[in-house]
Amino acid sequence: MTDRGKFMVYCVEVYKNAKRLTGRQVSSLFSEYDVWDYVYSCFDALHTTGEKYIINDIDLFIQARQ
Numbered sequence: 656m657t658d659r660g661k662f663m664v665y666c667v668e669v670y671k672n673a674k675r676l677t678g679r680q681v682s683s684l685f686s687e688y689d690v691w692d693y694v695y696s697c698f699d700a701l702h703t704t705g706e707k708y709i710i711n712d713i714d715l716f717i718q719a720r721q
Contacts, residue, residue: 659698666694666701673710688720692706 656664671681685691693716694701701709 658702659695662698662702663691663694666713669706669712670713673706684717688717688718 667678667681667685670676674681676684685694690713692694694713698712704712
């Protein structure tokens, strides 16, 4: 698995635990709001940040798309 792939799994796990969701719920949410592509394309910037920043950034991204 690539570093980007590992990071995607990490983001799902962090977000899932923070929001008390299942993996299926996070996958559905990420697909609905195109979070997968966003996280993948922002890997270089996001992988150097902490869990709280990643969660907040994903929340802001989703809110902007609602």
